[in-house]
Amino acid sequence: MSDSNTTHFTNPSTFILLGIPGLEVAHVWISIPFCTMYIIAVLGNFTILFIVKREPSLHGPMYYFLCMLAVTDLVLPTSILPKTLSIFWFNSREINFRACLTQMYFIHCFTGMETGIFVAMALDRYVAICHPLRHSTILTNPMVAKISLAMVLRSSIFVLPYPFLARWWPYCRTNIIPHTYCDHIAVMKLACADIRVSSYYGLFLLFSGMGLDMLFITVSYIQILRAIFSLPTKDSQLKTFGTCASHLCAILTFYVPSLFSFLTHRFGRNVPLHFHVLMANVYLLVPPMLNPIIYGVRTKQIRDRLMANMAGDQLGLSVKSSVSLNTKRKLTRSGNLD
Template identity: 80%
Template sequence: MSDPNTTDFTNPSTFILLGIPGLQAAHVWISIPFCTMYIIAILGNFTILFIVKTEPSLHGPMYYFLCMLAVSDLVLSTSILPKTLSIFWFNSREIDFSACLTQMYFIHCFLTVESGIFVALALDRYVAICDPLRYSTIMTNPVVAKISLAVVLRGCMLLLPGPFLARFLPYCRNNIIPHTHCEQMAVVKLACADIHVTSYYGLFLLVSAIGLDVIFIAVSYIQILRAIFSLPTKDTRLKTFSTCGSHLCVILAFYIPALFSFLTHRFGHNVPLHFHVLMANMYLLVPPMLNPIIYGVRTRQIRDRLLRLFTHKRT
């Protein structure tokens, strides 16, 4: 006979997502800014893709990276928002175990891909500003294709073990996830086995991928800023600095909440849970909304093409 005090080690068929713990009564109101950001992200990123596709003069390295960024933003925001809004609006909290692991993979995979795209954009701007005479010979289409392939493969391969590690963990506790989506550490903390391997793997990814990306971007923009301050005229310096400054703001809006969320899961035990969940949503929602505006509308060629498009429709 089995001991009635023991618990069977089984994988749950479904998880229950609580949404934002402690703020369930305000879910409908919180859904308004969430839905607004999602709509802006969808419209903005599809606009970038349409303009670059239909304008031959924009078929260049920076714009290819912008298209990759737009696709990554669309995947990231769509990976979480439909389910999050269904929790907020219809109290639809159940998510299938396999669907949860799939969502987990797509979120973390495309976070890593997006980080790599920021590195590629920083490299592109570094060459364009610091070595403009050799830009066309350095940033050729084959080089752009290799960089793009490396960024995508790195994200897909590095994050592939994550769902498998979570899949084969035994879950014998409750199946309630205090989150709006299947964040990896929020899921594996429900396991009743040693999760040190998964935790260390997450820290390895944080240091080897995101950490190195941040260092590379920082070095690139330091060199860019040095080149900007050596430009001959004040107007040129201000214009270039304004563009790079807006790019840095978007990059910081991505990395700061992301690093906060990753580190809070492991070390921030005194951080209020609702604040942690809100911040975890911000780095998945705010950058996809801001990227088309900062990298798109503030880029003169895209802005001019967009104005011509609306002017043509009016006439």
């Protein structure tokens, strides 16, 4: 290892990202599923945004929140994958110190936004099922805008100390990060100072942000299930529960790998490092890929609109083909007459 990597410095000009330590020989192969997941996420989330924009019947609170989720699911993988692929494909491991802090901020900021969006969607389902007659008067467009602004501001402000504290710490050991991106915990471990402030603040954000969000979602669904089981028939119970199925699937897809990654990174000392790094990538790539699939399959309005668009495109192509064929026939006949 070069001397420049162990020289004493306060703020390094660059960090070195190793990728997935121990799996360097498999980087190219690992990049294939990563790239595939990213392409599916981009196509799927843009499709959700396009369908909701084009279909006036989908201009409601649930679909506004779904659009916010789609935007978040576009930003999160985009904030990590270009640099990750450059490491895997071109061995381009250097990242500017400020770019590293910016990446750190975007990752944690939009992760916080995503969990807040799930809370907003749980609120929408609670009002729609428990207070259906008041849904349109409670969740008006101004109220949806206020909820959305609150989610954005909460995450943006709460995550601000992360890059400021990381910039404040001195780094005198090394500038090598055994990761594919600038995760807060991975950068924090490089500092040669008492980093308990950063550690405690990270735990505070975990429990006050994600923890409270999960509590709110749990309470909401307890009330929703009580309302569902009070319905008179099994068919009505299943139909009502079906409106929540996509949301529940998306919640599990996001919270299970993210909590597992976070807790094992902090407390799983016997877990191999390459497994930590893989899980840290999975929880930023898999939910953005699965969310549009889940909502596309489970939400009838989106599924019907998507099928209608595909049928319309096929009809348009067949009409164009028919018109082109008729034109050719006319031209052929006129040529024969001439």
